[in-house]
Amino acid sequence: MTNDIGQLEKQVQAAKLVTDHTGRIKDISPAMSYHFSLKEEEVLNCSVHAVIKEAGTRRKDGVFYGVIAGVPCLYQSEKTVGGRTYQVLLRENDVHKKELQFMLQAMDRTKGKGKRDNRYGFGEILGNSASICQVKDLAAKIAISNSTVLLTGESGTGKELFAQAIHDLSSRKNHPFVAVNCVAIPDDLFESEIFGYEAGAFSGAKKEGKPGKIELAQHGTLFLDEISELTYQSQGKLLRVLQEREVERLGGTASKNVDIRVIAATNRDLKSLVKEGKFRQDLFYRLYVFDLQIPALRQRKDDILLLAQAFIEEYNRKMGKEIERMDLELEEWLVHYDWPGNVRELKSYIERGMNIAEGKTLKMDHLAFPSFSGQIPKEEEQPTALESLEAEVRNAEIHAIQKALKEADGDRSLAAHLLRIHVASLYRKISKYNLK
Numbered sequence: 082m083t084n085d086i087g088q089l090e091k092q093v094q095a096a097k098l099v100t101d102h103t104g105r106i107k108d109i110s111p112a113m114s115y116h117f118s119l120k121e122e123e124v125l126n127c128s129v130h131a132v133i134k135e136a137g138t139r140r141k142d143g144v145f146y147g148v149i150a151g152v153p154c155l156y157q158s159e160k161t162v163g164g165r166t167y168q169v170l171l172r173e174n175d176v177h178k179k180e181l182q183f184m185l186q187a188m189d190r191t192k193g194k195g196k197r198d199n200r201y202g203f204g205e206i207l208g209n210s211a212s213i214c215q216v217k218d219l220a221a222k223i224a225i226s227n228s229t230v231l232l233t234g235e236s237g238t239g240k241e242l243f244a245q246a247i248h249d250l251s252s253r254k255n256h257p258f259v260a261v262n263c264v265a266i267p268d269d270l271f272e273s274e275i276f277g278y279e280a281g282a283f284s285g286a287k288k289e290g291k292p293g294k295i296e297l298a299q300h301g302t303l304f305l306d307e308i309s310e311l312t313y314q315s316q317g318k319l320l321r322v323l324q325e326r327e328v329e330r331l332g333g334t335a336s337k338n339v340d341i342r343v344i345a346a347t348n349r350d351l352k353s354l355v356k357e358g359k360f361r362q363d364l365f366y367r368l369y370v371f372d373l374q375i376p377a378l379r380q381r382k383d384d385i386l387l388l389a390q391a392f393i394e395e396y397n398r399k400m401g402k403e404i405e406r407m408d409l410e411l412e413e414w415l416v417h418y419d420w421p422g423n424v425r426e427l428k429s430y431i432e433r434g435m436n437i438a439e440g441k442t443l444k445m446d447h448l449a450f451p452s453f454s455g456q457i458p459k460e461e462e463q464p465t466a467l468e469s470l471e472a473e474v475r476n477a478e479i480h481a482i483q484k485a486l487k488e489a490d491g492d493r494s495l496a497a498h499l500l501r502i503h504v505a506s507l508y509r510k511i512s513k514y515n516l517k
């Protein structure tokens with residue numbers, strides 16, 4: 082490690098960027114150009130985010146992790162008169178050993194894959210508020226261990242993003258990350274999905290059999306999303322695997338050793354479910370080794386504009402647009418709104434606005450669609466014969482679900498939020514009414 086640090090230290094000495102108050106690069110030191118192969122004429126007046134990517138993981142006061150021209154770095158950002166100075170630093174005395182370890186692991190990841198794959202790292206978890214930095218720091222520490230993690234937080238707060246980042250930073254990073262949404266698996270299919278089955282295990286089974294999610298995650302991480310939605314029976318089956326660390330396919334005769342790390346997530350209060358007898362206490366304690374609570378977006382309003390700006394840049398790239406800023410009215414609205422669907426909701430609002438926006442500024446008008454004012458456009462009234470109360474209720478429910486799904490662009494978690502019902506209940510209704 083010392084050699085790596087020494088080498089990197091030499092490379093980046095005196096590497097500096099200076100920006101104005103809008104984040105546009107106004108000066109770049111010769112060392113910065115040289116060591117990161119950045120041409121002055123190409124970066125001057127560009128946004129600093131175009132050069133320092135994946136920025137945002139605060140490692141220590143004023144010290145950030147970011148990727149500069151493909152190289153993971155630690156840098157310091159300091160406010161100056163009229164702007165900011167970004168100084169790349171990797172000296173051993175300036176940063177804590179753990180932080181260097183974190184950085185070198187990230188470097189290893191970048192080197193090993195040549196190019197980052199599209200899994201997430203901590204760099205992709207945006208936010209500089211104290212509460213999210215605290216969770217990121219804790220998650221980075223937990224990542225190195227092999228223990229089970231329970232992620233709790235409202236829908237859309239980034240639980241899956243955290244799960245992937247933990248996996249990416251762990252020693253299992255070169256093995257699979259397998260995500261399972263427990264709501265989406267009907268109880269009768271749980272065993273075949275999770276444990277897999279041998280050829281001819283049941284009628285309708287694939288001829289050649291099928292490996293289960295546990296087998297697919299071998300040596301890697303199994304992410305169990307919405308764990309609270311497993312039935313009591315399925316919880317028991319899962320517990321047995323976690324305890325015995327062995328799995329046997331349905332219709333099989335031999336069991337295989339299981340080497341997986343489990344990360345579970347829920348947006349419900351598992352402790353209360355245990356008290357109510359709806360969640361097995363023994364499974365709860367298996368999962369509750371490390372409990373990471375992801376704060377809701379309304380509890381970290383400092384992050385809203387930073388996230389909005391990052392999403393604008395993301396959609397600029399995807400849609401070939403050149404939006405540079407938001408108008409003041411929109412910024413104020415974004416900060417004041419409560420975001421019940423959290424970061425997911427913010428992201429989809431920005432995406433919708435970006436579809437309409439032209440020019441350089443994203444305006445309130447671009448996002449001002451009916452749901453903002455609470456007014457739903459009136460549908461053409463069609464006189465229909467009154468049906469039985471049961472049929473009328475059923476039709477009203479179908480109509481509300483379809484409207485919510487449309488509003489949420491097909492995102493079921495967000496649609497459930499808009500309807501103020503639990504996502505599991507939405508899944509059940511979709512299946513009951515056979516909705517697409």
Ligand SMILES: Nc1ncnc2c1ncn2[C@@H]1O[C@H](COP(=O)(O)OP(=O)(O)OP(=O)(O)O)[C@@H](O)[C@H]1O
Binds near residue numbers: 206242306
């Ligand atoms: N801190 C963040 N920085 C950048 N993007 C984020 C952040 N948090 C969430 N997102 C984005 O918001 C969306 C929802 O995130 P994710 O699916 O991880 O949430 P979740 O908590 O697992 O939701 P659910 O409980 O509904 O499954 C994704 O597009 C994700 O990339």
